[in-house]
Amino acid sequence: MSISVRDVHWSAGGLMIVDGISIDVAPGKTLGLLGPNGSGKSSLLRLICRLRNVKSGVIALGNTDIAAMARLDIARRVAFVEQQATTEAQVTVLDVVRLGRTPHRGPLSPWSAADDAAVNAALRQVGMPERTGQLWHTLSGGERQRVHIARALAQTPSELLLDEPTNHLDIQHQLEILSLVARLPATSIIALHDLNLAAMFCDTLAVLHQGKVVAAGTPEDVLTEELIANVFGVRAYIERSAHHGRQHVHYRLD
Numbered sequence: 001m002s003i004s005v006r007d008v009h010w011s012a013g014g015l016m017i018v019d020g021i022s023i024d025v026a027p028g029k030t031l032g033l034l035g036p037n038g039s040g041k042s043s044l045l046r047l048i049c050r051l052r053n054v055k056s057g058v059i060a061l062g063n064t065d066i067a068a069m070a071r072l073d074i075a076r077r078v079a080f081v082e083q084q085a086t087t088e089a090q091v092t093v094l095d096v097v098r099l100g101r102t103p104h105r106g107p108l109s110p111w112s113a114a115d116d117a118a119v120n121a122a123l124r125q126v127g128m129p130e131r132t133g134q135l136w137h138t139l140s141g142g143e144r145q146r147v148h149i150a151r152a153l154a155q156t157p158s159e160l161l162l163d164e165p166t167n168h169l170d171i172q173h174q175l176e177i178l179s180l181v182a183r184l185p186a187t188s189i190i191a192l193h194d195l196n197l198a199a200m201f202c203d204t205l206a207v208l209h210q211g212k213v214v215a216a217g218t219p220e221d222v223l224t225e226e227l228i229a230n231v232f233g234v235r236a237y238i239e240r241s242a243h244h245g246r247q248h249v250h251y252r253l254d
């Protein structure tokens with residue numbers, strides 16, 4: 001496995017927020033992390049890149065327990081696009097995306113052609129190659145989100161963690177970003193609220209509820225009317241899309 005989470009617990013404020021979670025993501029695959037607000041998705045992503053330390057259990061990248069890895073080695077392979085990530089105001093798009101190269105450069109090493117290539121490729125992938133000189137604070141919400149994704153791509157990660165990356169994006173860019181992530185050679189975990197986009201673009205899904213995994217597997221196995229009722233409290237009708245062949249959720253108001 002590329003990412004392996006084994007019986008991980010994490011608590012804060014006297015509450016067990018990640019409560020015995022186990023998930024695996026095979027190399028190059030995309031896992032969609034679903035669950036209601038407050039179910040523990042962001043907390044789990046922070047544990048996987050060791051922004052937080054597990055209380056118990058093991059998180060491994062490849063065969064290596066991240067608790068035994070140097071922070072720089074984690075940063076060289078794992079990129080994280082956080083929800084509502086902030087960036088200092090007086091920087092340009094190019095400055096932000098260049099930050100993605102930081103883990104790969106020594107304190108004295110000059111900026112290289114490889115760094116340039118990674119930054120330019122990342123800007124192209126999110127459709128922002130013409131915006132390099134624009135100041136961060138003048139960008140729209142969706143443009144900021146795409147620049148943060150470009151920063152993560154410039155890091156050339158082998159594991160990519162995205163916390164609600166479609167926030168603020170118009171539908172065209174939601175589809176483009178998710179299809180880009182699904183095609184990348186990196187192993188990805190994407191926290192998502194849109195069940196239909198998750199079914200379209202993810203190889204597997206894991207559904208969290210109150211800090212536990214309550215369903216995991218292919219979108220077809222996971223997205224059932226019963227699960228949606230039990231976890232999200234919503235009535236739904238599910239069919240296989242005649243257009244893309246994946247599960248499609250229709251929400252019911254009756």
Ligand SMILES: Nc1ncnc2c1ncn2[C@@H]1O[C@H](COP(=O)(O)OP(=O)(O)OP(=O)(O)O)[C@@H](O)[C@H]1O
Pocket residue numbers: 012013017035036037038039040041042043044
């Ligand atoms: N440091 C902390 N101290 C106290 N409670 C915390 C802390 N971090 C997270 N929580 C709580 O843990 C729960 C899970 O939060 P988390 O952000 O992981 O949920 P989420 O599934 O990502 O939610 P959303 O879909 O709303 O983004 C929430 O109830 C949150 O208030």
